[in-house]
Amino acid sequence: xxxxxxxxxxxxxxxxxxEPLDLERLRGQVVVLHAFQMLxxxxxxxxxxxxxxxxxxxxxxxxxxxxxxxxxxxxxxxGLESLRAFLHEYRVRxxxxxxxxxxxxxxxxxxxxxxxxxGTPTTLLIDAQGRLRRQVFGVHDDLLLGAEIGTLLAExxxxxxxxxxxxxxxxxxxxxxxxxxx
Amino acid sequence: xxxxxxxxxxxxxxxxxxEPLDLERLRGQVVVLHAFQMLxxxxxxxxxxxxxxxxxxxxxxxxxxxxxxxxxxxxxxxGLESLRAFLHEYRVRxxxxxxxxxxxxxxxxxxxxxxxxxGTPTTLLIDAQGRLRRQVFGVHDDLLLGAEIGTLLAExxxxxxxxxxxxxxxxxxxxxxxxxxx
Amino acid sequence: xxxxxxxxxxxxxxxxxxEPLDLERLRGQVVVLHAFQMLxxxxxxxxxxxxxxxxxxxxxxxxxxxxxxxxxxxxxxxGLESLRAFLHEYRVRxxxxxxxxxxxxxxxxxxxxxxxxxGTPTTLLIDAQGRLRRQVFGVHDDLLLGAEIGTLLAExxxxxxxxxxxxxxxxxxxxxxxxxxx
Amino acid sequence: xxxxxxxxxxxxxxxxxxEPLDLERLRGQVVVLHAFQMLxxxxxxxxxxxxxxxxxxxxxxxxxxxxxxxxxxxxxxxGLESLRAFLHEYRVRxxxxxxxxxxxxxxxxxxxxxxxxxGTPTTLLIDAQGRLRRQVFGVHDDLLLGAEIGTLLAExxxxxxxxxxxxxxxxxxxxxxxxxxx
Numbered sequence: 001x002x003x004x005x006x007x008x009x010x011x012x013x014x015x016x017x018x019e020p021l022d023l024e025r026l027r028g029q030v031v032v033l034h035a036f037q038m039l040x041x042x043x044x045x046x047x048x049x050x051x052x053x054x055x056x057x058x059x060x061x062x063x064x065x066x067x068x069x070x071x072x073x074x075x076x077x078x079g080l081e082s083l084r085a086f087l088h089e090y091r092v093r094x095x096x097x098x099x100x101x102x103x104x105x106x107x108x109x110x111x112x113x114x115x116x117x118x119g120t121p122t123t124l125l126i127d128a129q130g131r132l133r134r135q136v137f138g139v140h141d142d143l144l145l146g147a148e149i150g151t152l153l154a155e156x157x158x159x160x161x162x163x164x165x166x167x168x169x170x171x172x173x174x175x176x177x178x179x180x181x182x
Numbered sequence: 183x184x185x186x187x188x189x190x191x192x193x194x195x196x197x198x199x200x201e202p203l204d205l206e207r208l209r210g211q212v213v214v215l216h217a218f219q220m221l222x223x224x225x226x227x228x229x230x231x232x233x234x235x236x237x238x239x240x241x242x243x244x245x246x247x248x249x250x251x252x253x254x255x256x257x258x259x260x261g262l263e264s265l266r267a268f269l270h271e272y273r274v275r276x277x278x279x280x281x282x283x284x285x286x287x288x289x290x291x292x293x294x295x296x297x298x299x300x301g302t303p304t305t306l307l308i309d310a311q312g313r314l315r316r317q318v319f320g321v322h323d324d325l326l327l328g329a330e331i332g333t334l335l336a337e338x339x340x341x342x343x344x345x346x347x348x349x350x351x352x353x354x355x356x357x358x359x360x361x362x363x364x
Numbered sequence: 365x366x367x368x369x370x371x372x373x374x375x376x377x378x379x380x381x382x383e384p385l386d387l388e389r390l391r392g393q394v395v396v397l398h399a400f401q402m403l404x405x406x407x408x409x410x411x412x413x414x415x416x417x418x419x420x421x422x423x424x425x426x427x428x429x430x431x432x433x434x435x436x437x438x439x440x441x442x443g444l445e446s447l448r449a450f451l452h453e454y455r456v457r458x459x460x461x462x463x464x465x466x467x468x469x470x471x472x473x474x475x476x477x478x479x480x481x482x483g484t485p486t487t488l489l490i491d492a493q494g495r496l497r498r499q500v501f502g503v504h505d506d507l508l509l510g511a512e513i514g515t516l517l518a519e520x521x522x523x524x525x526x527x528x529x530x531x532x533x534x535x536x537x538x539x540x541x542x543x544x545x546x
Numbered sequence: 547x548x549x550x551x552x553x554x555x556x557x558x559x560x561x562x563x564x565e566p567l568d569l570e571r572l573r574g575q576v577v578v579l580h581a582f583q584m585l586x587x588x589x590x591x592x593x594x595x596x597x598x599x600x601x602x603x604x605x606x607x608x609x610x611x612x613x614x615x616x617x618x619x620x621x622x623x624x625g626l627e628s629l630r631a632f633l634h635e636y637r638v639r640x641x642x643x644x645x646x647x648x649x650x651x652x653x654x655x656x657x658x659x660x661x662x663x664x665g666t667p668t669t670l671l672i673d674a675q676g677r678l679r680r681q682v683f684g685v686h687d688d689l690l691l692g693a694e695i696g697t698l699l700a701e702x703x704x705x706x707x708x709x710x711x712x713x714x715x716x717x718x719x720x721x722x723x724x725x726x727x728x
Binding site for chain 3: 039040041044045074076077078081082084085086088089090
């Protein structure tokens with residue numbers, strides 16, 4: 001299936017960015033869009049921490065992580081003040097846009113409707129040419145998300161080679177002590 | 183740094199394969215080599231489960247996961263019968279070679295020595311042209327390993343696009359119930 | 365140190381109970397009081413799931429789990445409507461009281477102040493005679509919390525013997541297959 | 547059901563103790579007996595780490611953790627040298643006895659047979675009077691195991707009160723910053 005241009009998002013407010021973001025301005029960057037609700041357990045336990053790790057790990061790459069607060073239920077419980085406190089407490093540092101309210105009483109906000117998202121969390125991958133390449137509803141596997149990101153970065157102009165990154169390897173290795181301290 | 187050809191491994195026995203594997207025969211495939219010891223806690227808790235998930239997730243891709251049992255300590259405790267039972271109990275299904283004993287009383291086996299590995303687990307990524315592209319000592323991050331695999335697959339002939347894979351998304355999403363059952 | 369009677373809590377509203385709870389009425393029961401804030405990451409990831417498991421595991425015992433929403437920061441973000449949605453989304457079924465606002469502009473609510481809690485999550489254990497036996501700030505260890513509960517239940521009139529409970533044992537055992545299916 | 551005296555274990559070798567242990571000598575102590583096999587995934591991932599945490603948390607209590615290596619399959623893979631390396635690599639510090647080989651070709655060792663264990667891991671709780679109070683096959687829940695231990699300690703002479711222990715509380719609390727540094 002031929003990838004189609006990603007819909008521009010429609011937002012009312014932004015956090016963690018001096019000015020609103022739009023897809024046009026992010027051309028040339030791989031965009032990882034994380035659509036979430038602050039009171040959705042799967043977003044809080046899995047989706048947001050994953051998006052935070054993506055932002056951290058690919059800091060030097062032509063990649064931008066964008067959060068989108070797509071509230072489609074309990075609207076009164078997830079207003080701007082609540083979201084602001086949430087982002088502070090969970091130390092979310094990447095830009096987060098608030099999806100514009102649905103039209104004509106639609107409980108689903110506009111960007112969520114335009115992408116026909118099924119719920120939250122939803123992860124969208126948009127390539128450097130602004131085309132939607134992947135849309136996943138639910139918790140997304142780290143290895144697979146990594147591979148998708150690696151694929152899109154390999155295509156991007158200025159090619160980023162993930163195999164050239166520095167690794168944070170961690171915990172519990174069995175070192176060859178005959179080599180001295182590791 | 184220009185990637186160099188990967189050293190051929192030197193092994194004495196293989197499990198989970200009708201015949202010994204060698205790098206020549208795997209040309210055209212991305213090779214994820216997982217060097218481990220069956221009594222290394224970091225391998226058992228992290229490295230081997232990760233290698234198993236890689237083998238599962240990239241089943242349709244030109245990618246082969248290979249295990250290498252690189253025993254450099256407690257040799258008497260990790261012989262063939264012990265390894266056989268270990269692979270059975272932990273349901274390791276990918277091919278596993280046993281690294282050849284070190285020369286002249288070297289406690290470190292030959293392939294481990296040739297690659298100057300620091301211990302276990304060590305993950306090696308070899309591209310479709312047989313070149314070593316990555317060597318990581320310790321537990322490797324899933325997102326980063328995924329990105330490296332995605333990069334190498336994107337380069338490979340016949341290009342595999344990770345964004346075209348099927349996703350197993352899991353647990354705890356908040357569904358838009360107005361759409362009916364998900 | 366001689367245990368002292370626990371302070372009565374002061375609350376404004378209750379969820380998940382037909383009528384307000386008070387300590388007097390819970391005499392004869394071990395009370396596990398979980399003080400939390402709905403936007404406190406440690407409460408959401410650890411404290412509340414632990415309180416839910418306590419409520420589930422000790423269902424047949426003379427023990428009551430009580431939640432207390434002790435908001436001392438971001439007050440505007442954690443009002444009643446937000447808490448109601450939170451309890452629904454996280455499937456919290458045990459009774460939850462809302463701690464009464466602090467006096468004279470005190471940001472810390474009254475029960476939290478009376479117990480000199482340092483923050484959230486805080487776990488209080490009150491014995492069947494209504495005496496405070498334990499107050500732990502931060503994530504509490506499951507084994508240790510279990511032991512404390514076991515101690516208080518063993519003292520209680522009508523003595524509950526935890527060793528007589530039914531166990532849900534789970535996952536990954538190595539069965540003796542010579543015995544037939546397990 | 548009236549608790550019955552626990553069967554004395556029958557062992558061939560011990561690790562991590564200057565001399566063999568027996569139940570008679572442990573009278574007055576609560577005994578947590580952890581029966582395992584070094585190549586049983588559920589033991590390695592859950593049972594042994596749990597037994598290690600019990601040993602650590604109840605260090606000051608009249609409680610002894612004892613390991614029992616009950617090999618009923620892959621006997622040739624789990625001999626003494628393998629077990630010795632395993633205990634070293636996994637930093638098991640509590641005493642571990644090796645269950646005596648079964649009689650007349652019985653693949654199941656003697657203590658395992660005497661207790662009619664169904665497999666590994668199996669956790670046995672023996673009270674200070676030497677009576678078997680609990681036998682759980684499979685991974686045992688931390689909260690419930692804690693409660694059972696708390697119950698048996700509360701009964702023991704010299705009564706140990708778990709609510710008097712020091713707590714290691716950890717990670718992610720929301721502190722009341724108006725109180726100054728915590």
